[in-house]
Amino acid sequence: MVREGADARGRMVAGAADMIRRRGLAATSVRELAAHSGTPLGSTYHYFPRGKQQLAAEAVRFAGVVVGHGLAEELRAGPVAGLRAFLREWRRTVIDSDFRAGCPVLAVAVEEPPRDGASEALAAAAEVLTGWQELLAASLREHGAEPARAARLAALVVASVEGTVALCRAQRDIGPLDDVTVELEVLLRSAVGGAGN
Template identity: 65%
Template sequence: MTKSSPTARERIVAGAADMISRRGLNATSIRETAKHARAPLGSTYHYFPEGKQQLATEAVRYAGEFAARNLRKELPAGPVAGLRAFLGLWRKIVVDSDFRAGCPVLAVSIEEPPTDEIPAAVLAAAEVFDQWEALLAASLREHGAAPEQAAQLATLIVAATEGTVAMCRAKRSISPLDDVTEQLQTLITTTLNQHRPTPSSPSGV
């Protein structure tokens, strides 16, 4: 196995994230996840002795970090670059899956838990949303947005992205995501331009 080859555990986690993004959490089983990841069922229980909820939690964190890496890579070029990379990631997932896959973080978040206690996977999803918002908000602040406005705009970006991915799957069209990308880009540009200092007029004018 080469250094870059994923381990059996990593394949199982990635497979679980993919299945949850397509079917939702309740319709994803340990057995089917092992088959999807081409891993022995026994090894799945070995790596995840607490069962499906533990695996789902890891899958959510995996998906969250995958998107966060894209943000960290592109945000140094500015919030618009980060935005386009973030939405471009979900665009590729939706298109490449022929509108069958969405965001596993959202999928876990919207399913009713079996008990009144908040499941670990849902708590992990909340942490992922916080992480994405924090990365976006930090970039917006660095480029001139006021702290409160940066935080609110970051929340809007994440919420709009998640909702639009669901719309694309329902409509079997990527147009909603492309439209939202353009509108959010315009909003970011307008917001940052409002906070840029106006050039001073030449003396005597």
């Protein structure tokens, strides 16, 4: 029974991440999230008593862990290799979804927060984006980049990738992501003295 509950909860979180990356948070209802994950609507409120914001926050963190784990693995070979893998993953996401899916973290980050100003999902998006930046910055420092520049470049990489994924979806063209890949590689190589593959 515990296993079944964990599976249902996990399906809801993964399903929410998928729907948010395709439709955004505001355009996705709790009822649709439950249906998409194949779980009863009542289960949603059982596992996520704070409602849609709680589910969205967990979906964003789930996406952050999945991408962050892959990024951390690839960064072992250096910041340029990590960058390539990061961009390759987003390229695959956009192409495999026929330009219908982007990043659930960005989708949550760009939507208007609730009127009371509190947004559990937005706070989760900030945590995830910061975590990705910290992974990249640490790899750049480890491979010889000056600490302040490493932090700036990490922010530039995350912002560029997130923005370019949105651009590719809007234009239905993967070219902008490929162009940004080339330019970001040049910047990262210059920061680590040509090393850091």
